[in-house]
Structures are given as structure tokens and as C-alpha cells.
Amino acid sequence: MPVDFTAIDFETANSSGASACSVGLVKVRDGRVVEREHRYIRPPFPHNEFSEWNVRIHGITPEMVANADDWSVHLPALREFAGDDMLVAHNAGFDMGVIAKTSTALGLEVPDFRYLCSLQVARRTYHLESYRLPVAAMAAGFEGFSHHDALADAEACAAIIVHSAARHEVDDLDRLAHVTRVKVGAIGPVATRDDRAAHGPMALQ
Template identity: 80%
Template sequence: MPLSFTAIDFETANSSPASACSIGLVKVADGRVVRREHRLIRPPFRHGEFSPWNVRIHGITADRVEGADGWEVHLPFLREFAGDDWLVAHNAGFDTGVIRATSEALGLEVPDFRYVCSLQVARRTYHLDSYRLPSAAGAAGFEGFAHHDALADAEACAAIIVHAAGRHEADDLERLAHVTRVRVGAIGPVASQERASLHGPMALQ
């Protein structure tokens, strides 16, 4: 299987993981970026208050998402965009937690995805003082991007994985996870059951 995956990044309106307000998606096929998408999201009711702290970080305000589609529209789009890809995110537990929490807040089925954390891959690939996304992306040769813009962050994440795969001579994401000893996570009932049956509960993040 060639190096193919979908990199994702979310921004949230507040500290609730169910308050997704922006998503960036980058599709990589055969080690090359072939598709990019950025969308604003109207957070679910009860999770839609924008905290000043979050607004200072990403610059998204309530009025900007007032006319945006809700997660019930974006979730099918995520499924279509990613297809059978594994997901990649920097601190992937956060981003997959947003998928899970926002879906559950709306009574939607949590989608089945396997995922790899680029933060953990970076820790096992580079020798840095900090493994925050700008530092890790810089080590991969991806610099000067607008951190906390969801699409730019997803592009940076993709660059880390492609660069790390080259360093480790890994032809696909599963091999990269294996050689860097990074656990493959899973969300959704089917994906989680598959990983548990193959590797036991410790395989799941």
C-alpha cells in the first residue's frame, strides 16, 4: 500500500471537544498532496459559545460560523473525503476526540477510522527542543505557515508524515507506525473492535 492518508485538524469554539468550528483536510496519495479542503462549522447547540481564549488562538468568531453548516453536514463530507484512508493529526487524540464528541452531541454514529499521531511520529524521528506543530513541521521542511488555521495545520501535519516516512524508508502508514513504534488508534465501533481483536486493548489510544 503506497503512502496514502488524510491529514485533519480541528479548531474548537471553546474547551468542549464537541464545539468544532473549523476543519482542515488534506488528502495524500502516493506521498503527494492531491486534495485540500477547509470548512467552517456551526458548533452544536449547547456547545456553541465562543470563548475569548479560543478566539484569540484561531480568530474564528460566532458571527463567522452563523451561516455555516453543522456537523451533520460535515460528517458525511469527511467520510467521502477520507474514504478508506487512515487519519493523521498532530496530537491525534484531540482531533479524533472532536470527531467523537461532536458526533455524539448530535446523536450521530461515530465514524470508523484508524489513525496515527504525527506528534508521536515526530518524537521518534527528530531531535527537537519542542515537538509542537511549528517546530516539528520545520524539521520536515514545512515552514512559515499560519499556525491554528485548520487547513495550514493539516498541511503541516501531512508534511511531517511524508518526510518521516522518507527518513524511515516506510512505504505506507502502517509500516511507518511499526518502525517508529507508534500505536495505531481507532475510533468508531467497527474500527475499535478490529484493533482490539488484533492487538488487544493496549493498541488503542
């Protein structure tokens, strides 16, 4: 179906959400991937220690990001790449947390983005024993990719959303969220204001 969105995936240096070391971005227009981008990120101090466990998972070492730009350069690039798109990620709370925490660690304003979780959409679309990214992506017809490579994972995530939209016969992500009963999330100042409006004193009256 002709859905438009930007899929995103992060890898981190350690267990800190502020330790982004790699990002993959995939732009989808009319249900097709039209642009891809991968960037290494130099994590901010004191979140820049690489854990052995994380390196074993994604293969990114301190040397690979030593000369990379930090998030202050990558954030404007993300804004430009995504524009007004809704972001999509698998287990989106993690990736949105990386955006928010890495931005905060560098004293940057958390950007406004709406987002949809492909993991939750997959749970409402397929009947699988596991909804991990490789399994859900296989159900969407996307397989044989390098899991934990940020760009490959973003492409897999995009494939899940495009395939799910087709199965549910919808042509935009708000409608996909509605029919699958998955909440559209938001980060940034607008999300904070909306949350206060919904849960503040006036909301109780």
C-alpha cells in the same frame, strides 16, 4: 516516499471537544498533496459558546460560522473525502476526540477511522527541543504557515508524515507506525468492538 493518507485538523469554539468550528483536510497520494478542503462548522448547542481564549488563538468568531452547516453535514463530507484512508493529526487524540464528541452531541454514529499521530511519529523521528506543530513541521522542511488555521495545520501535519516516511524509508503508514513504535489508533464501532475483544472476559483466558 509514496505514502497515502488524509491529514486532518480541527479548531474548536471552546474547551469542549464537541465544539468543532473549523476543519482542514488534506489528501496525500504517493507522498504528494492532491486535494485540500477547509470548512467552517456551526458548533452544536450547548457547545456553541465561543471562548475569548479560543477566538484569540484561531481568530474564528461566532459570526463567521453563524450560517455554516453543522456537523451532520460535515461528517458525510469527511467520510467521502477520506474514504478508506488512515487519518493523521498532530496530537491525534484531540482531533479524534472532536470527531467522536461532536458526532455524539448530534446523535450521530461515530465513524470508523484508523489514525496515526504525527506528534508521536515526530518524537521518534527528530531530535528537537519541542515537538509542537510549527517546530516539527520546520524539521520536515515545512515552515512559514499560519498556525491554528485548520487547513494550514493539516498541511503541516501531512508534511511531517511524508518527510518521516522518507527518513525511515517506508512506503505506507502501517509500516511507519511499526518502525517508529507508534500505535495506530481507531475510533468508531469497529474500534469499540476490537477493544472489548481485547479486554473482555474472553481476553483474560
